[in-house]
Amino acid sequence: MDTIETLMKRRSCRAYKVGKISEEHLHIILEAGRYAPSAGNTQPWRFVITRGSELKKEVAVACAEQHWMANADVILTGIGVPKESRGHGDWQWYPVDVAIAMQNMVVAATSLGYGTCWIGAFDQQQVKQLLSIPPEMHVVALLPIGIPDDTHDAPPRKSWDLLFSGETYGSPLAGS
Amino acid sequence: MDTIETLMKRRSCRAYKVGKISEEHLHIILEAGRYAPSAGNTQPWRFVITRGSELKKEVAVACAEQHWMANADVILTGIGVPKESRGHGDWQWYPVDVAIAMQNMVVAATSLGYGTCWIGAFDQQQVKQLLSIPPEMHVVALLPIGIPDDTHDAPPRKSWDLLFSGETYGSPLAGS
Numbered sequence: 001m002d003t004i005e006t007l008m009k010r011r012s013c014r015a016y017k018v019g020k021i022s023e024e025h026l027h028i029i030l031e032a033g034r035y036a037p038s039a040g041n042t043q044p045w046r047f048v049i050t051r052g053s054e055l056k057k058e059v060a061v062a063c064a065e066q067h068w069m070a071n072a073d074v075i076l077t078g079i080g081v082p083k084e085s086r087g088h089g090d091w092q093w094y095p096v097d098v099a100i101a102m103q104n105m106v107v108a109a110t111s112l113g114y115g116t117c118w119i120g121a122f123d124q125q126q127v128k129q130l131l132s133i134p135p136e137m138h139v140v141a142l143l144p145i146g147i148p149d150d151t152h153d154a155p156p157r158k159s160w161d162l163l164f165s166g167e168t169y170g171s172p173l174a175g176s
Numbered sequence: 177m178d179t180i181e182t183l184m185k186r187r188s189c190r191a192y193k194v195g196k197i198s199e200e201h202l203h204i205i206l207e208a209g210r211y212a213p214s215a216g217n218t219q220p221w222r223f224v225i226t227r228g229s230e231l232k233k234e235v236a237v238a239c240a241e242q243h244w245m246a247n248a249d250v251i252l253t254g255i256g257v258p259k260e261s262r263g264h265g266d267w268q269w270y271p272v273d274v275a276i277a278m279q280n281m282v283v284a285a286t287s288l289g290y291g292t293c294w295i296g297a298f299d300q301q302q303v304k305q306l307l308s309i310p311p312e313m314h315v316v317a318l319l320p321i322g323i324p325d326d327t328h329d330a331p332p333r334k335s336w337d338l339l340f341s342g343e344t345y346g347s348p349l350a351g352s
Contacts, residue, residue, distance in 0.1 A: 003287030006179040007208040007280055030340055032183040034333050036279075039296045043334050048341045049349055079345075086296065093296060096316065099275035100294070103212075104183055107283055111179030118276070120215045120262065120269060132344040140272065157210050158219045164206055165224045168308040169255075173225055 001111040010106065011152060013115025016071040019147035025112050026074070029145065032108035038097035044084035045098045048077040048131050055130065062126035063119050063142060072115070072146030077131055078102045080138045098140040105143065115148030177287040186282065187328060189291025192247040195323035201288050202250070205321065208284035212277035215269035220260035221277050224253040224307050231306065238302035239295050239318060248291070248322030253307055254278045256314045274316040281319065291324030 001009075021029075030047065038044065050056055051074055059077075060069040069075055078101070080094035087093055106116045119142040127139050166173035177185075197205075206223065214220065226232055227250055235253075236245040245251055254277070256270035263269055282292045295318040303315050342349035 001179050003177050003179045003182040004204055004208065004284060007284055008211060010211075010213070012213055028180055030336075032180065034336065034339060035184060035186075035330060037186070037188055037282075037294050039294075041331050043339075046339055046341070046345070048343070048345055050343055052343055055343060095271050096275040096296075099272040100279045103276045103279040104283070106213075107280070108180060108183055118213050118215075120272075130344075132346065134345065137345075154211060155217050160206075160210070163210060163219075163222055165222070167224070167226055167228055167231060168306075169222070169224055169310065169313075170308065 006107055006111040010110045011150070011154065012117040013148045013150045014068050014117055015148070015150035016068070016073070016115060016144065016146040017149040019073065021073050021114060021145060025114070028112065029105050029108045033101040033105040036101035036104045038100065039086040039093040042084050042086055042097070044081045044094040045101050046079040046081060046137065048079065048133070050075045050077065050131065058130050059127060059142070062123045062130060064121040066119065066121070069119065069144045072144030074145040076105065076143040076145060077127065078140045078143065079133055080140050082138060083136060094138070095140055102141060102143055109145050114145050115150065116143055116145050118143060182283055182287040186286045187326070187330065188293040189324045189326045190244050190293055191324070191326035192244070192249070192291060192320065192322035193325040195249065197249050197290060197321060201290070204288065205281050205284045209277040209281040212280045214273035214276065215262040218260050218262055218269070218273070220257045220270040221274045222255040222257060222313065224255065224309070226251045226253065226307065234306050235303060235318070238299045238306060240297040242295065242297070245295065245320045248320030250321040252281065252319040252321060253303065254316045254319065255309060256316050258314060259312060270314070271316055278317060278319055285321050290321050291326065292319055292321050294319060
C-alpha cells in the first residue's frame with residue numbers, strides 16, 4: 001500500500017477475526033522494527049511474539065482485562081533494555097527507541113492489511129512474569145496484530161493551529 | 177512509495193542539498209504526525225517548524241554543534257506536554273507518544289523522497305530558549321527534514337535471534 005495512504009488509514013483496532021498472519025508477512029513486520037533508527041544505533045529493544053491461545057488470554061488479563069486482545073493472532077510485547085540505552089540524568093532513550101521500532105511495525109502491519117492497537121494499560125510485573133522477561137528489562141508497550149474486524153473513523157484530533165508553530169513556539173506556521 | 181519499501185529505505189540523513197520541501201508535502205508530513213495514535217488519544221504533543229537560516233544555525237549549535245542540521249530546509253522540534261500526558265509513578269507516556277508521531281512524520285517524509293535524522297543530542301534549555309518553548313513543556317527530539325545528499329547502507333543491526341522470541345522471552349521464534 002502507498003505509504004501516505006497507510007499512515008492515514010491506520011486505526012487502533014480492538015476487534016479481530018479468526019485468522020493467521022502469514023509467516024512471510026510476520027517476517028516483514030518484524031524486520032521493519034529491526035531496521036528502525038535508535039539513539040546511537042544502540043537498538044535497546046527486544047520483542048516477544050506470543051501466539052498461544054491460553055498465554056494470550058493471560059496476557060490480555062494482565063492488560064487491564066482487555067480480553068479482546070487475545071483474539072488477535074499475535075500479541076507482540078515491546079521491551080526496553082536500559083543497560084543498552086543511551087540516557088542522561090533521569091532521561092532514558094529506550095522508551096523513545098522502542099516506540100519508534102513498534103510504530104514501524106504498526107505501519108508495516110497496516111500496509112499488509114492487518115489491524116494493530118498500541119496497549120499502554122498493563123501490569124508491568126504481571127506481564128514480565130507471564131513472559132519470563134528478565135528483571136532488568138522494562139516492558140514499554142504491547143501490540144496485538146491480527147485480522148481486523150473493526151472499522152471506524154479516526155477519533156478527533158487537536159487543531160493544526162494548536163499543534164504546529166512556525167519558527168518559534170506559538171507563532172503561526174506560514175502557509176498553513 | 178510502497179510502505180514496506182519506505183520503511184526499509186529510510187536512513188539517518190546527515191547531509192542535505194539546497195532545496196525546499198513543497199508546502200503540499202510539508203502539510204502531508206505534519207498531518208501524518210497529527211493522526212498518529214497516543215495513549216488515550218491525549219495527543220500530548222506540539223511541533224515547531226523552523227526554516228529561517230539564522231535560527232536553524234543556532235538550533236544546530238544547541239544540538240551538540242551538529243552544524244549540518246542547518247542545511248536541511250526544515251528543523252522540526254518535537255515537544256511533549258506532561259500535563260496532557262497519561263502516566264503513573266515515574267512513567268510518563270509523552271516520550272512514547274511524541275516518538276510515535278515523529279516516526280510517522282519520518283516515514284511520510286521518506287516516502288516523499290526527503291531525508292530525515294532523529295536528533296537526540298541537544299541542550300534542553302538552549303533549545304527551549306531559542307524556540308520560546310514554555311517552561312512546562314519538554315523537548316523530546318528534533319528532526320531535520322530536507323533534500324537528501326547522502327546515501328549509505330544501513331548500519332549493522334542486532335541479530336534476529338537475539339531480538340525476537342516466541343511465546344516467552346528467550347525461546348526461539350518458530351518459523352524464523
